[in-house]
Amino acid sequence: MILNQRFIELGEGYxxxxxxxELIKSNSDRLHRTFILSSExxxxxxxxLAAAFEPANDGKFMPIYICREGIIQQNTIKSKRRLLFEExxxxxxxxxAVIELKNSSVFAETELxxxxxxxxxRINKLLPPLR
Structure with a gap:
């Protein structure tokens, strides 16, 4: 049973x-899914770049670690950070999963x-619904 899904923001650098x-490698048994979220x-x-993990032990919290909008891609050539993440x-x-979203600057608060x-x-069934 998952009662809470929340983003945990890392920085934007290398x-x-x-x-x-490293979180993905060391918690591969808990990895739910990885995401590349793109915005214009x-x-x-x-x-x-983001990774969602299954709850730890009997926990009801699904963490989603994210490096938010730190990579600007101007052409079709993938950056080294994106390639490292994909590998x-x-x-x-x-x-x-590559998803197109609105940029976070459109929202008054990061939490929104x-x-x-x-x-x-959730709508795209890439995260489970809360139960």
């Missing part, structure tokens, strides 16, 4: 992507962006 990849900006597409996910058997994103992921 070190943060490495941390997210005036200078290209802003990419967020790590594939090594543990996960193909990242996260509620919107969880709703989109």
């Amino acid at each position: 070190g943060d992507v490495y941390e997210l990849c 900006t005036h200078s290209g597409h802003a990419l967020s 790590t996910a594939e090594k543990v058997g996960s193909t990242p 962006f996260y509620q919107y994103t969880i709703g989109i992921l």
